[in-house]
Amino acid sequence: MxxxxxxxxxxxxxxxxxxxxxxxxxxxxxxxxxxxxxxxxxxxxxxxxxxxxxxxxxxxxxxxxxxxxxxxxxxxxxxxxxxxxxxxxxxxxxxxxxxxxxxxxxxxxxxxxxxxxxxxxxxxxxxxxxxxxxxxxxxxxxxxxxxxxxxxxxxxxxxxxxxxxxxxxxxxxxxxxxxxxxxxxxxxxxxxxxxxxxxxxxxxxxxxxxxxxxxxxxxxxxxxxxxxxxxxxxxxxxxxxxxxxxxxxxxxxxxxxxxxxxxxxxxxxxxxxxxxxxxxxVPRFQPMQVIKGDLATIEQALQQFTSQEQAVQEMPCWLCIEVETQDYLSDLQQRIQSLTEGANVEVLQLRRSRNKQRQLLSQEQRETLAELKPLDVFELRLNMEKFAGEAELARVQRVRQQFEQILSEAQHQGASTASDGGQQA
Structure with missing residues (x-):
């Protein structure tokens, strides 16, 4: 069988x-x-x-x-x-x-x-x-x-x-x-x-x-x-x-x-x-690729798709481009469009990759845990992750709602305990 x-x-x-x-x-x-x-x-x-x-x-x-x-x-x-x-x-x-x-x-x-x-x-x-x-x-x-x-x-x-x-x-x-x-x-x-x-x-x-x-x-x-x-x-x-x-x-x-x-x-x-x-x-039936790096690295990686022979023989490659630096550029989309001209590609996803770890370390120098509320700590942890697409964003919202509910219940329970202790005193 x-x-x-x-x-x-x-x-x-x-x-x-x-x-x-x-x-x-x-x-x-x-x-x-x-x-x-x-x-x-x-x-x-x-x-x-x-x-x-x-x-x-x-x-x-x-x-x-x-x-x-x-x-x-x-x-x-x-x-x-x-x-x-x-x-x-x-x-x-x-x-x-x-x-x-x-x-x-x-x-x-x-x-x-x-x-x-x-x-x-x-x-x-x-x-x-x-x-x-x-x-x-x-x-x-x-x-x-x-x-x-x-x-x-x-x-x-x-x-x-x-x-x-x-x-x-x-x-x-x-x-x-x-x-x-x-x-x-x-x-x-x-x-x-x-x-x-x-x-x-x-x-x-x-x-x-x-x-x-x-x-x-x-x-x-x-x-x-x-x-x-x-x-x-x-x-x-x-x-x-x-x-x-x-x-x-x-x-x-x-x-x-x-x-x-x-x-x-x-x-x-x-x-x-x-x-x-x-x-x-299973063979790959549609060319797909992820390219990460600064603009110079991305431009170099795109050169593999510019040959005339490849453009004739192969299907366009679907790309996810993640710019890891120079994310401050306001014309990033136009720059990527310029870099892909003549290349046998279609950019389906363009993301900016900010160095959130560095931002958090800088912020830690100015803040202590005692100065932060529980919800602040939770949001800081969320900011360390990457979320893309509607499904991921919806998931984040569900997690945030669940945390707020748990936090509310814990605070309510803590207030009740303190009230009971005051009455006993």
Whole structure:
């Protein structure tokens, strides 16, 4: 039994107003070639097929055509819902796609027996048992209680997710035992998930989930499945240094900071009772690059894109330019535009990089901690970080609101304690 594990396609994404349609189509063509070459039995997309709950029509067309093309290769497709996906959007074609060897599990709000099923191999025989876990919405697994603290809610949600995995795994074991009695073959058990596991490395394009309730799911909450295919984190990586619990990562870079990691899909093979894992590197379908430095360094780096031969042969390179010095220039955008004239590039992001560490050290010489209020210290710490894009700025605002709420509660509690002490005195 051979599986390909992928996730976080984000079909329909607009990247600084640029469409990713051509990149996604090129990736799908490449993936279909891998399925044919490797004789893959099933492809698992572990969430975030689409970038939004209302994807553009071309994104739906690409998705539907992929299902048809994969069916012609006699390969099973399993689609799990992610936090970016709309449950109703995925479910609207669920019944039709079931006739095309495709399993769609958009949410955990369906009968539990629909979340555990057998995946057939190319010959139609049972090849593996899947515990299909999409993005888990708290309301599907947990009933909140009045008066719970934030810690109580986090623990309750973590336990609910752990129990959900345990229930599915128990059903899978029963199914595995029945299959063993019938055929004498022990089928591997595979689980999926679309969440943030504790200790993983995120990127700028990852949207925080479980804000205010669960920051990350502990690896010991996963069942003892033979392989766990995860989505939501865009960088490929192991979870808790465990070989068989993996994020495949997104197939194309969804933010400039993802250029530092090689994109891949995971090939999972079960043969003669053993598991073989190997990563298949995904080619880069759109040239992208980050250039940092002063104007002289940037000008030198741009020279690689000015040759006439490159301009004819290659696609324009999408650039993120970060000016680390001379950030005081008021005409920075015009200067960068002048430097890129004649170069086969498109500047999608231009940032000024101020030396905030130096500013803070200078400020520390004039201030002491006793002179600062808690909110001042918090803002100073925030200023040491870099935030770009609407998602990051929205995240900062949520963090700031949470801190102000905690600070208000602490001050109120302190005032109450002081009042009680005065009355006792």
């Amino acid at each position: 051979k599986l390909l594990h992928t996730s976080d396609w984000h079909l329909g994404q607009s990247f600084f107003t640029k469409s990713r349609k051509d990149e996604h189509q090129a990736f799908i063509n490449w993936l279909l070639a891998q399925v044919a070459q490797q004789q893959i039995d099933a492809v698992i997309i572990a969430g975030d097929v689409f970038d939004t709950g209302t994807p553009p029509s071309y994104a739906r067309e690409i998705y539907n055509q992929f299902v048809v093309d994969l069916q012609q290769l006699k390969c099973v497709l399993v689609v799990l819902g992610g936090n970016h996906d709309s449950v109703s959007t995925l479910n609207e074609s669920k019944q039709i796609l079931a006739c095309l060897n495709t399993f769609v599990v958009a949410s955990t709000g369906v009968d539990i027996n629909e979340q555990v099923f057998c995946i057939p191999d190319k010959s139609g025989n049972p090849g593996a048992i899947l515990c299909a876990v999409p993005f888990i919405r708290p309301r599907d697994v947990l009933q909140s209680s009045a008066g719970e603290s934030g810690i109580d809610k986090r623990q309750a949600l973590g336990n609910a997710i752990k129990q959900h995995y345990a229930k599915l795994y128990q059903l899978a074991v029963v199914m595995q035992q029945k299959q063993m009695q019938q055929s004498g073959v022990t089928l591997p058990i595979i689980a999926t998930g679309h969440l943030t596991a504790l200790g993983v490395s995120q990127s700028d394009s990852v949207r925080d989930i479980y804000i205010g309730t669960l920051d990350g799911f502990a690896a010991d909450g996963f069942p003892p499945a033979d392989y766990i295919a995860l989505g939501h984190i865009h960088r490929p990586q192991l979870v808790a240094k465990t070989e068989h619990i993996r994020y495949s990562g997104s197939p194309i870079p969804l933010s400039f900071d993802e250029l530092t990691s090689q994109k891949q899909v995971m090939l999972v093979e079960f043969k003669d009772g053993t598991r073989h894992l190997s990563a298949i590197d």
